[in-house]
Amino acid sequence: MKKTTHKVSLLKACNGLLSGALALLGYTSCDSLGETPDEYGTPYAKYEIKGKVTDRDTKAAIEGARIIVKPMQWKSDETFPPQAFDTLQTDKDGNYLYQNEMTVIDRFRVVCEDPSGALKADSATIKMDPQGGEGWYQGSDSQEVDFELKKQEP
Structure with missing residues (x-):
């Protein structure tokens, strides 16, 4: 023992x-x-998407238009699940501003909808290219996307 x-x-x-x-x-x-x-971390960047929403026929600013910002999956035409979307509204002058700090995304789908339903929704895909970063911070990028919504077809 x-x-x-x-x-x-x-x-x-x-x-x-x-x-x-x-x-x-x-x-x-x-x-x-x-x-x-650096033992733990994830590359991230600061993103800004801004623009103006107007009526194509009258050129009037559209207040309260819904802007949905959808991050797109890396090298794919699919967006992330709906819980990853951000929604904002235009101000009285039709302007919107989206700002976010997140993991590096190269493309966003921006959808613009008229809450009254009188105007047809529109969307655009934009490419982001953050610059000026160091280490985990990859930098920032700002893009402008304006929408001119046209009337719904009967």
Whole structure:
């Protein structure tokens, strides 16, 4: 019985020494790179999409038009699930402004809808190219998308 207990104690001591040595090697190898390693994180960027919504015939600004911003999946024509969409409305001058900071997305689908239903909805796909970032921050990009909505066909 004593031999088994002695072997278990010796095994635990060896495991502790080896674990400590590996931990020290891991820390020293990270430090030898000359940089602080980034262990966790996700590339992100700041996006801005703005524009104006007007009536094509009258050129009047449309207040309260619904703007839906849909991030598009990487290298695909599909958008993310609906819970990923952002919705906003135009102000009294027909202007809207979408700002978000999120993981790097290269394209957005912007949909414009008239809440009264008198004007036909329109949409556009825009490509984003964030610039000026460093590290995980990839930079920012701003695009302008104006909509001229036309009357619904009877």
